[in-house]
Amino acid sequence: xxxxxxSTEAAANDTPALAESAEAASALAGAAATAPQGGSPRDYFxxxxxxxxxxxxxxxxxxxxxxxxxxxxxxxxxxFGGLFNFGNMLTEGAGPVLIAMGLVFVLLLGEIxxxxxxAAGVCAMVMxxxxxxxxVPVVVSVGAALLTGVVIGLLIGLLRAKIRIPSxxxxxxxxxxxxxxxxxxxxxxxxxxGDIRITDNFxxxxxxxxxxxxxxxxxxxxxxxxxxxxxxxxxxSRRRGGLPTEPPLIIALKIGALTVGxxxxxxxxxxxxxxxxxxxxxxxxxxxxxVKPPALEGIPWVVPLIVALFVIWTLMLSRTRYGRHxxxxxxxxxxxxxxxxxxxxxxxxxxxLCSFMAAIxxxxxGSNVKSVxxxxxxxxxxxxxxxxxxxxxxxxxxxxxxxIDAIIGGAVVEVIYNGMSDLVKGTNSxxxxxxxxxxxxxxxxxxxxxxxxxxxxxxxx
Amino acid sequence: MADEPLLELRxxxxxxxxxxxxxxxxxxxxxxxxxxxxxxxxxxxxxxxKCISGTYAIDSGEYRFEGKPVSVHSPRDASAMGIEIxxxxxxxxxxxxxxxxxxxxxxxxxxxLLDETSMEHSAQETLASLSVRTVKSVRQRxxxxxxxxxxxxxxxxxxxxxxxxxxxxxxxxxxxxAQTAQVLDLVRRLADRGLAVVLISHNMxxxxxxxxxxxxxxxxxxxxTVKRSDVNQQQLVELITTGQSSSLDLGQSGxxxxxxA
Numbered sequence: 107x108x109x110x111x112x113s114t115e116a117a118a119n120d121t122p123a124l125a126e127s128a129e130a131a132s133a134l135a136g137a138a139a140t141a142p143q144g145g146s147p148r149d150y151f152x153x154x155x156x157x158x159x160x161x162x163x164x165x166x167x168x169x170x171x172x173x174x175x176x177x178x179x180x181x182x183x184x185x186f187g188g189l190f191n192f193g194n195m196l197t198e199g200a201g202p203v204l205i206a207m208g209l210v211f212v213l214l215l216g217e218i219x220x221x222x223x224x225a226a227g228v229c230a231m232v233m234x235x236x237x238x239x240x241x242v243p244v245v246v247s248v249g250a251a252l253l254t255g256v257v258i259g260l261l262i263g264l265l266r267a268k269i270r271i272p273s274x275x276x277x278x279x280x281x282x283x284x285x286x287x288x289x290x291x292x293x294x295x296x297x298x299x300g301d302i303r304i305t306d307n308f309x310x311x312x313x314x315x316x317x318x319x320x321x322x323x324x325x326x327x328x329x330x331x332x333x334x335x336x337x338x339x340x341x342x343s344r345r346r347g348g349l350p351t352e353p354p355l356i357i358a359l360k361i362g363a364l365t366v367g368x369x370x371x372x373x374x375x376x377x378x379x380x381x382x383x384x385x386x387x388x389x390x391x392x393x394x395x396x397v398k399p400p401a402l403e404g405i406p407w408v409v410p411l412i413v414a415l416f417v418i419w420t421l422m423l424s425r426t427r428y429g430r431h432x433x434x435x436x437x438x439x440x441x442x443x444x445x446x447x448x449x450x451x452x453x454x455x456x457x458x459l460c461s462f463m464a465a466i467x468x469x470x471x472g473s474n475v476k477s478v479x480x481x482x483x484x485x486x487x488x489x490x491x492x493x494x495x496x497x498x499x500x501x502x503x504x505x506x507x508x509x510i511d512a513i514i515g516g517a518v519v520e521v522i523y524n525g526m527s528d529l530v531k532g533t534n535s536x537x538x539x540x541x542x543x544x545x546x547x548x549x550x551x552x553x554x555x556x557x558x559x560x561x562x563x564x565x566x567x
Numbered sequence: 568m569a570d571e572p573l574l575e576l577r578x579x580x581x582x583x584x585x586x587x588x589x590x591x592x593x594x595x596x597x598x599x600x601x602x603x604x605x606x607x608x609x610x611x612x613x614x615x616x617k618c619i620s621g622t623y624a625i626d627s628g629e630y631r632f633e634g635k636p637v638s639v640h641s642p643r644d645a646s647a648m649g650i651e652i653x654x655x656x657x658x659x660x661x662x663x664x665x666x667x668x669x670x671x672x673x674x675x676x677x678x679x680l681l682d683e684t685s686m687e688h689s690a691q692e693t694l695a696s697l698s699v700r701t702v703k704s705v706r707q708r709x710x711x712x713x714x715x716x717x718x719x720x721x722x723x724x725x726x727x728x729x730x731x732x733x734x735x736x737x738x739x740x741x742x743x744x745a746q747t748a749q750v751l752d753l754v755r756r757l758a759d760r761g762l763a764v765v766l767i768s769h770n771m772x773x774x775x776x777x778x779x780x781x782x783x784x785x786x787x788x789x790x791x792t793v794k795r796s797d798v799n800q801q802q803l804v805e806l807i808t809t810g811q812s813s814s815l816d817l818g819q820s821g822x823x824x825x826x827x828a
Binding site: 347430431433437442445 | 643658671685
């Protein structure tokens with residue numbers, strides 16, 4: 107749980123793209139990290155370097171990669187860094203990021219959920235089928251989708267924890283089966299198209315509507331204030347307990363950097379990022395008038411959704427007994443059992459959280475294209491999500507990882523995807539994307555495995 | 568020393584199917600004393616410990632704690648009475664820090680959120696009270712600790728919970744010379760604090776160095792329980808390997824019942 111805040115913020119400043127969610131994300135991660143040791147800012151920095159050398163790199167490789175990728179794509183492709191594309195990447199990456207957030211729970215126990223992509227598809231399909239086919243109110247439809255996620259997760263969790271089938275096999279089986287389930291729901295068992303258009307404004311609005319400009323500023327202010335309050339309260343309580351505290355300079359720097367990053371991102375998103383801003387001549391009541399096209403400005407609604415879920419899950423993982431037990435079981439199952447932790451219950455529960463998040467991710471992916479199509483939830487979506495979590499720094503071996511990893515890693519994956527699609531034109535574009543994303547996942551897994559070995563070898567001073 | 572034993576097992580039997588592992592075993596541990604439990608491989612040490620910890624239920628016999636007969640059916644029962652077992656393979660989570668490990672499963676909360684400040688404080692106090700100076704920071708991850716430091720954390724965990732009886736299973740098995748000395752020192756200090764300590768070890772030197780009383784298991788029977796001052800290393804080895812010692816007057820201290828081949 108190393109604090110990588112400064113670097114996150116540095117990265118965010120370089121890349122207005124993706125900064126928004128990653129910003130607020132890093133905020134809580136910092137508050138949640140194991141209390142750092144006291145001393146001067148120099149000691150603090152030295153301890154930080156020491157942790158990195160010991161293989162405890164956290165999100166550092168991902169953030170470095172993110173910065174390099176953004177610089178690279180900006181050079182080779184001028185429109186990449188534009189505000190329109192920034193907004194685009196936020197909404198495009200939101201679905202995989204949400205699924206990745208769920209996968210972090212599962213990965214923390216050293217498990218895997220290969221079915222998360224199609225589980226997302228099934229849940230989204232349940233929602234849209236209820237709304238379109240049966241005119242069920244949106245609240246109930248969305249609730250049913252989330253409930254479907256919980257039930258799926260419970261099923262996987264019980265098969266894993268009670269029957270003890272390896273999660274790889276359980277979820278591979280569901281990966282295959284859910285594709286069929288999603289198709290069946292889409293076609294109502296009659297064999298038709300495999301996708302249904304979303305007509306509901308609320309669901310589509312999650313990705314396509316924006317917070318008002320003032321709402322964006324308020325949201326940014328709330329993020330910063332929340333971070334500062336948590337940070338200062340922690341500091342205060344440690345000082346009262348006579349424990350070493352973080353140097354005030356470092357705290358001030360963190361809060362300052364977060365403020366700058368968040369407000370830069372809010373400022374950027376509050377600009378009109380519509381590509382066509384020139385007034386269009388229109389015939390109104392027989393007169394030709396120049397009408398401005400509707401502005402595209404403000405933070406997409408999905409961003410506060412991600413930030414809220416991020417805050418809740420981060421608090422849960424780092425500040426509750428249940429969260430602590432997830433890490434413990436992921437670190438040493440036998441030790442956890444002896445400490446009286448209900449290991450099986452913890453193991454089953456992470457799959458529930460994962461599929462629940464998959465349900466939300468599935469709805470967002472549907473919202474992004476205003477339609478739920480089985481093909482949008484294939485192995486691709488799942489790979490992006492697993493890739494996001496692992497690239498962000500969550501270990502495949504269990505016991506190590508944070509919610510922020512899903513967001514930072516998701517940003518990396520999205521930048522690659524978006525950048526590549528602009529870079530390689532023509533029919534080979536998607537094949538190149540697959541290969542590159544696959545290689546990046548491999549690289550991330552290698553970094554994970556190597557840093558693990560390094561931590562073992564150095565004994566981590 | 569202590570008059571009334573803290574833990575007293577009388578005539579304990581334990582079988583697994585046809586295999587009769589413990590035969591009428593008597594075992595006592597006193598407050599403020601280190602009682603060593605020795606015996607060759609397969610003598611029944613682990614089984615006896617698991618009976619004490621509640622992992623196994625005893626088939627017959629009496630289990631008395633603080634003078635009262637109790638029934639212990641699960642590790643929870645045992646830990647509720649104040650019995651803490653420090654296992655050979657340590658049972659620490661490498662990915663958590665010292666504080667998190669010491670409070671694992673018994674985390675303190677305030678308004679349902681973990682009270683890190685209070686836990687860190689208590690962990691520090693406990694380590695200090697045991698004069699542990701080898702650990703730099705209680706926020707270090709356990710993966711960064713040496714074997715001796717890990718053992719120290721595992722033992723300190725037992726102290727933190729105000730345990731009355733601490734059972735240490737081969738605490739020095741994997742340690743170097745200096746670390747072994749540190750851990751033995753700590754074991755002694757536990758007893759000096761008034762805890763009853765049960766030390767299971769293969770190492771005669773360790774046993775002779777720190778224990779007050781030595782119980783020898785031989786093929787599932789209690790061969791002898793002797794005071795440290797009454798035996799030397801050679802007699803102890805004889806007891807472990809043959810179940811008796813020609814040069815030792817076992818008198819009332821509980822010689823082996825029945826003959827052995």
